[in-house]
Amino acid sequence: MEGSSLGIKLKDLREYYNVSQRELAKNICSQKAVSKIERGETQPTADILQQLGLRLGVDISYFFEEQEAPRFNYIQETKDKIEDLVSKWKYKEAVEIIKEELKNPLFRKATHRKFLLWKKSVCHFNLTQEKEDAIELLKVAMDIETHSKKTITNDDIGIYISLGNMYSDTQKYEQALYYYEQAKKMAKKLPVHGSAPPIYKLYYNLSIVYFRLHNFEEAVKVADEGINFIFKKDSLYLLGELYYQKGIYLFYSGKKREALQNMKKALFVFEEKGQDRFYKFVETNYLGFQRAARDNV
Template sequence: MDFKAVGKKIKELRKTSGLSQEDLAEGICTQAQISKIEKGDVYPYASTLYQISQKLGVDVNYFFDIGTTPRLDYFQEVFHQLQILRRSGKYEEMMDIVKAELDNPLFSQNNKNLQLLLWHKGIYLYEVKKDLSKSVDTLKEAIHLTHKKGKILLERELEIFLAMGAIYFKEDINKALEVFEEVKDHLQLLPHLNDFTIKTQHYYHITRVLTRLNRQEESNKYCEDGIKWCLHKDSLFLLGELHYQIGYNMELMNKPEEAVKFMKKAIIVFEIQQDTRHIQFIKNRIKELSALI
């Protein structure tokens, strides 16, 4: 554990928050102890580090990551850029970053960091190269870098499984359902979920699979649970898609009035997000369905 890296980050966050050492120490420890921690002379107990993290407004795991991963800020920036490109479907640009970082010791010599690159390479191999076999093999390789047999899947491993399921959705719908059911089992076993969007993604993916399998009632139930989850987390992420999915299910169930109601809700969310990719398509669907009412 790199005590100095952790101490340096605590000092940086403290100053950014406008706190003195005395302010940060209040209710936790002495000012002298904070000074020693920031200098890297001592490492705090886990309970002390937790209290410090709460006062500084960060997850306690952030400090553990800093202590074991050099240049964490750089890694986080790479992760953020890959996430943006992945979610926007800019796979060529995404792969450019992967290629640039594969020889970087920060990634090549750290399995957890290398996993990030292989995950996105696997997506690229399918979305651009259309190579299902290599894509799935690469995603499995990424998972095996950190997964211990017999243990529950960790959060990033779950995300990679979700990516695999999304690929199977286009190739083998029953295999996709199998993957998403496995993800559901592991989600239920996780004691805590730091990234709540993983659960949101699972709701979205499994609803689409069930719709494709003509199990609209089950799909709607997952959609409703997903919408409740989004609202509970005050998040718009995939909220529009979940409303649209119910609307689409209602259309398939010959309930055009209900379909229009949920599609209109989807448009409201997409307009708030300024997501123009879906709005016109849904408006056209509403127009066609309204003619049937």
Template sequence: MDYTLGDRIRDLREHLNMSQRELCRDICTQGLISRIETNTATPTAPVLHQIAVRLGVDLNYFFDDISRDGLNYVKEVMNTIDKYIRDQEYEQVMEIVELEKDNPLFNKKHLQQYLLWREGICVYYLHNDADHALELLDNAFNMGKSEKKFSEVEIDILASKAIIYSLIKKLDDAANIYRKIIRDVTSLRVVQNKRLVIRVLYNASRNAYDRHEYGEALDYINKALNTCIKEQQLYLLGHILFQKGSTLFRYDPAEKETCIKLLEEALWVYELDPVPAFITALKEEMTLIRQS
């Protein structure tokens, strides 16, 4: 099957997490964009030029046969980096980032922003250099900030800053970032990536826990758990149950049995994909609560 103009526009728009409404703003109607993407309408040259500018590509992108392979390569690289980040394999991430910085396929601003964000995370964990890491994250954030509301990548960059602030014990600075994200992005309801919502709420709960604000921590972790249930997500579910059990016990020790049950549920989730460090920490927490 031919890879049509409409296919290319749709795939790139979705890759950028851009809605049809965002793409068509001040260019044409959303209905026309929909028809173009389904190949039932052909854009005029001026409209196609404006679409290309909005998507951050040259007009040749829509007609060059290598563009499809290029987009697939970029997606594969980003998926690999994301996996290494989840697995805390920061040396591998840094190697890929350094390799791809000068790759023409990554010369678009949003892709340079992505690489700089990932570099900032690696700088902290590999070199324990919080100042440089935060500087890189600020630079990455400022590359994309143009609208009143945050993009999903900008939310993720801010969340990365908050995590580093928490790790260097600047807990109040981290808390302010979490509150800003959750408040200014309409409680994250508009975010398409629900894993991002869950991750932000989970880390906000951990931050509140570290500040001994257990009521606030419970509020965040309950919202994270409700999002998991509503969106049918297992993502971070074990951590969330662990966090809720630990927090609830500090908030109300009389709920000891409920806390143990939550930790047992967390253990069941952990054992689906065992990570020894997580299981050890969880069992230690269960022993502590049982003996209290």
């Protein structure tokens, strides 16, 4: 990749976050070096580029075309492994890896330690009854500074979503609402869209919290936002679940016909995706709501 192209990306991202060259360079390199990189007059070392990227909330691969991006190193592969285990609810396996890597010098950097503590708190929350301890550990992870305060990373958003999940699971819905709404605001400010599934889950979980707080109108609105987001991403991930949840919210709002229509859409999505277990669950509830709607006519 030509230095000028790399420099343009660096400058665009820096200006997007309104970070000065001096702020970006602090404790990494000189302000003059940043200026030269942006003008394409010099190529930064991989280490300096990585640090500049992290301060602006992106990985080094952001500055390269896909075919030029470096292969995942040990750290990234380990993070991916932990993410995969947590997403599959294999918390015991994940926490064993986390315990080992917290001793690993490769994970001493703030950004890596923040990630490990985040995932450790999620595992602790799900493996024990020490819910408050898990929440406190997650807040410790949240307070670790890894980049400029003006920038946002996918991990920052993920931590807020996890806090929302923990408060929701402990029925502290007002606190959950705060962290979910903050995560939604942060996601809209991301200049580089990362992994989408956490954002899908954000809309899904946020709509449920509004429902728990008996704010059916807002629950429907958030479900619609999630559905539109999924369509924009040309995906089906959580689409059936959102249609089903929207149907429930509408039913309790008194809009029974529209509610049943959304549940039918959910059935169609689950059938298309071959998710028989979800299909049968929604079908049973759909028939129940259908009977209830007839009885109240």
